[in-house]
Amino acid sequence: QVQLQESGPRLVKPSETLSLTCTVSGASISTYYWNWIRQPAGKGLEWIGRIYTTGSTNQNPSLKSRVTMSVDTSKNEFSLKLSSVTAADTAIYYCARDKADCSTTSCPANWFDSWGQGTLVTVSS
Amino acid sequence: EIVLTQTPATLSLSPGERATLPCRASQSISSYLAWYQQKPGQAPRLLIYDTSNRATGIPARFSGSGSGTDFTLTISSLEPEDFAVYYCQQRSDWPYTFGQGTKLEIK
Numbered sequence A: 001q002v003q004l005q006e007s008g009p010r011l012v013k014p015s016e017t018l019s020l021t022c023t024v025s026g027a028s029i030s031t032y033y034w035n036w037i038r039q040p041a042g043k044g045l046e047w048i049g050r051i052y053t054t055g056s057t058n059q060n061p062s063l064k065s066r067v068t069m070s071v072d073t074s075k076n077e078f079s080l081k082l083s084s085v086t087a088a089d090t091a092i093y094y095c096a097r098d099k100a101d102c103s104t105t106s107c108p109a110n111w112f113d114s115w116g117q118g119t120l121v122t123v124s125s
Numbered sequence B: 001e002i003v004l005t006q007t008p009a010t011l012s013l014s015p016g017e018r019a020t021l022p023c024r025a026s027q028s029i030s031s032y033l034a035w036y037q038q039k040p041g042q043a044p045r046l047l048i049y050d051t052s053n054r055a056t057g058i059p060a061r062f063s064g065s066g067s068g069t070d071f072t073l074t075i076s077s078l079e080p081e082d083f084a085v086y087y088c089q090q091r092s093d094w095p096y097t098f099g100q101g102t103k104l105e106i107k
Helices: none
Strands: A003-007 A018-025 A034-039 A046-051 A057-059 A067-072 A077-082 A091-098 A112-115 A119-123 B010-013 B019-025 B033-038 B045-049 B062-067 B070-075 B085-090 B102-106
Touching (some): A034 A112, A046 A077, A112 B045, B019 B085, B070 B085
Parallel strands (some): B010 B102
Antiparallel strands (some): A034 A091, A046 A057, A091 A112, A091 A119, B033 B085
């Protein structure tokens, strides 16, 4: 069974860069799309972006200029960087797997069937 | 950006009752809608995708229907563990968006 675990600093200062890594276990990172999704406290979900193992990425246009994603297949992990953060970026950040295995079916499905537990990142001085 | 509207924000029902949770899209999204369940302190869990397909391991009491702009998640008979927040999500157009959620609480 696939497991995802987010890691990274929980406190980031305004104007600095938020950096998170998602480590995947129980499945190869190579044949899926991988996503970042965030949730401000007590609010709804916002899709940030996705990456494939080729390094191909897509981002939410509302965040695109500030988002960088990368993947390290040797470590079975992928990462998110969000630059120039403000208090509005304070949220629980989740990594999530796309439902479709690209080795067996058309992908991405753009549904998220496995999630990390989430990590709360606070932007504050 | 496609906006998904979930009303009411809170739905109060009793165990054993039937729950009907609506989701309305600001434009047609064909059948490209999913439902997630989120319990306090947990990540969302995929319940339904492509409007009506149950995800792996999801009980048969959960079902989805609709097309175009109007969709419904139905829980045929509420179990105690079903009281949670439910979100709809569309994949018809960039960026993928979620509704604001409906909290299903015990009456």
